[in-house]
Amino acid sequence: MPDILDVLVTRKSIRRYKPDPIPDEMIDKILEAARWAPTGENYQPWRFIVIRDPETRNRIGDLSKQGSGSRMTAWYCLGELQQRFEKIEDPVKRAEVLRFMYSGEVSEFSKQAPVVIAIIGDLRVGSVDVPYDLCAAIENMLIEAHSLGLGACWVHGPVASTRDAKRFKEILKIPTGMGEYKVIAYLAFGWPREARKHPRPKLLLEDLVYWEEFGRKERP
């Protein structure tokens, strides 16, 4: 079996897309990858809504912008967002990044993505693993998209607050009862307009891994 690590380490979140459409066969492969994710007791609680309609994507983009912007504006006004971006030394660049964040524009990209897929969980099927199963499906979809040459980004912002999650459900006509469906996130997909190779530093394994018990760093 081929080692998938090369695919994993070159994936990154892509938020800028070309307007070119994504072929149906690719969408189907991404959904098929989700279908084969691990799922507790094989309950498969995931359901997917594929959204290509520009008007719906715009509404989702607006809700995402509103969710992120409302939080980040407040964090900026309290002086906390600035601390988070202190590592950017160039003051002009830092100001632009901060504005991009607190305006909410950072989360608006579903408007440009040719395909958006909402990932929802059926809470009535009896599964006790719904959020975990959904996240496993999401990871499979991201990896499959990357292997097909597509860019993608996992977005939780517009469903982060309970009020916004209800608005999101209303946009897609998902039943809004708290015991019915859980919207965990959506994924935006498109042909990348930016490099797909991962440019961000990762913590070293030696900083992440313990052996046999918590805190033990030496490999026995």
Place this chain on the structure above:
Amino acid sequence: MDYIKYCNELLSRLETLAFHELSGMIHWKCEFVGVDFIRSKQIEGKTVDEIVESCSKAIAAEGIVSNITHKVGGDGVMLKLRVKDCIHHPKEAQTKKEGIAPYLCPIANMILDRIHDKLKYTTSYLAKLGIDADNKRCLVFMALYETPDKIGQVSDWLADDEDAEFLASQPSQILGEKEK
């Protein structure tokens, strides 16, 4: 039986369990906790000031707090509450004792809920809770967005704020201990 103690113990257990399961994300998911009480009251007002005053009277009249004062600033985006003698204060202390910064404020949720319902605001956000255990006092900072274009309208909320120093010692929703 001390029913308030009993309810606060339940709330604190739920608050710590939910944080453990969802980490900081839980801050954003509790906005309806407390709203049933305020929805049962006749709250009226045509401005944020009037809504907050109406809510504060109803909340204090039932003995949930002894007093709430408020300030609107930041060109109408900031709402600051000073809450005194809240019956949920022991809940905050218990949650803090578990090593978790309290994030669930029913009082703030009540007031935001009425602002949404009565004034049809676009959105809002509970941004900061400061718990002053010694004085049984809480400070609450919220962002109010009347229209979508208010998002991104930034200013310095803590400039000249009399509680700025105290707030700096309070946990942040987005900064880890090393980042502060």
